[in-house]
Amino acid sequence: MAEVKVIGSWSSPYTRKVEMALKMKGVEYDYIEEDLKNKSPLLLQHNPIHKKVPVLLHNGKPIVESMVILEYIDEVWEGPAILPKDPYDRAMARFWVKFIDDKCIPPMWKACWSVGEEQEKLKEEAKQGLKFLENEIKGKKLFGGDNIGIVDHAANFIAYWFPITADFVGLQRLMTEEEFPNLYRWADDYCSHTFVKENLPDKDGYIAILKSRYRSIIIWHYLSLINYVTFLVRSPHAFPIYEYEFK
Amino acid sequence: MADDLKLLRTWSSPYALRVVHALKIKGLEYETVLEDITRKSASLLEYNPLHKKVPVLLHNGRPVCESLVILEYIDDVYKQPPLLPQDPHEKAMARFWAQFGDDKVMPSTWRVFTSEGKDQEEAIGPLTENLKFLEEQLKGKSFFGGEAIGYVDLAFGWMGNLISILEEIIDLKLVDAEKFPLLSAWINKFSDDPVIKAFWPPRDKMVEKFKAMREHFLKQVP
Numbered sequence: 001m002a003e004v005k006v007i008g009s010w011s012s013p014y015t016r017k018v019e020m021a022l023k024m025k026g027v028e029y030d031y032i033e034e035d036l037k038n039k040s041p042l043l044l045q046h047n048p049i050h051k052k053v054p055v056l057l058h059n060g061k062p063i064v065e066s067m068v069i070l071e072y073i074d075e076v077w078e079g080p081a082i083l084p085k086d087p088y089d090r091a092m093a094r095f096w097v098k099f100i101d102d103k104c105i106p107p108m109w110k111a112c113w114s115v116g117e118e119q120e121k122l123k124e125e126a127k128q129g130l131k132f133l134e135n136e137i138k139g140k141k142l143f144g145g146d147n148i149g150i151v152d153h154a155a156n157f158i159a160y161w162f163p164i165t166a167d168f169v170g171l172q173r174l175m176t177e178e179e180f181p182n183l184y185r186w187a188d189d190y191c192s193h194t195f196v197k198e199n200l201p202d203k204d205g206y207i208a209i210l211k212s213r214y215r216s217i218i219i220w221h222y223l224s225l226i227n228y229v230t231f232l233v234r235s236p237h238a239f240p241i242y243e244y245e246f247k
Numbered sequence: 248m249a250d251d252l253k254l255l256r257t258w259s260s261p262y263a264l265r266v267v268h269a270l271k272i273k274g275l276e277y278e279t280v281l282e283d284i285t286r287k288s289a290s291l292l293e294y295n296p297l298h299k300k301v302p303v304l305l306h307n308g309r310p311v312c313e314s315l316v317i318l319e320y321i322d323d324v325y326k327q328p329p330l331l332p333q334d335p336h337e338k339a340m341a342r343f344w345a346q347f348g349d350d351k352v353m354p355s356t357w358r359v360f361t362s363e364g365k366d367q368e369e370a371i372g373p374l375t376e377n378l379k380f381l382e383e384q385l386k387g388k389s390f391f392g393g394e395a396i397g398y399v400d401l402a403f404g405w406m407g408n409l410i411s412i413l414e415e416i417i418d419l420k421l422v423d424a425e426k427f428p429l430l431s432a433w434i435n436k437f438s439d440d441p442v443i444k445a446f447w448p449p450r451d452k453m454v455e456k457f458k459a460m461r462e463h464f465l466k467q468v469p
Contacts, residue, residue: 090320098316
């Protein structure tokens, strides 16, 4: 019998999308939680270049980078398609995946952890990306059509993790219902999809992780809202939060 | 009816060259539309409104953007000869390495090229680390794709002509043949391949262009 393992991080959207894809295909797997502050020999052996999660191990062979993993899962296992069958539709899906990963998620995430002018710039940058996504989702239930596809997986951070994080740090007016009604509706459809909602980390658990992992960031964040201390504090780029632990 | 293929590109874009090489390997006829990146055509803006960049492949009027996406599309539609491996795990590895090239190797090369003095010295370490991974990948192989040029070779194709051009401008060896014998050999083998060689942009124009780029970046440093 094939041996399938996932090395991941409980709170990570990148890990979750891999698990969802495996479950959608009905694939049994063992899950190994990784302590990202103390990386295991197993992780370092199987992802020596990036040292990140998630890692899929299939019969001992590693596949890394969540989008590469999703394409692999789609090719190896039968079941609901993750990518469209038509070559042009596949190209479009890959294009949107790259766009979301490169242009939407980074500024959205960074905006959560910055303040002042830096934050405003990042918000603008993120909104530019979201406008294109808003247009793309018009008239469609999900990016994958009637079913969850690779683009929905790519955007899972936007649907679930981002609103919680933004709310927690007090980031306002980046993705509002007024400005992005279709994306808002998509996020709701995505998160309430019977399959997805069973596989999301619970909100309180995720917030607890944010609190513990980024305690120093949060303290800095709130202190710097009081302008007089900002000159005492280092720039956000000095904090490792900018570097994703997972991809 | 024959497929209508058009490629919007610039004279020098390494990303566009990936597509040029892929189309040649597949033996496909197409029309070239040369873009001036300082004055983007209405077509380019229409077909790639998000990024406004080349390359854009038009297949029967439908645009495909992003060079690696285009390579996969060409490989999906025109099966022979294959660019990506058939085995799913090897295919996944090919996608991984191409991404590694764009995310790590290219930026680290660029950092060395657009800096000087202490900054440049510091930038060499990360580049060397990245090149070591590539060297390792070439063990026992003529090309990243095995015996023939494939997807990963095309993804790293920019090294085929650009490395020696950058080395000439900054007077610094980026891929030392002693430290990276396999990678050096690959650069020579790849760039001398008749399919590839035919499409290199004029070297003197490239030297001029990249010299100007380096000067521009050095001026930006505070």
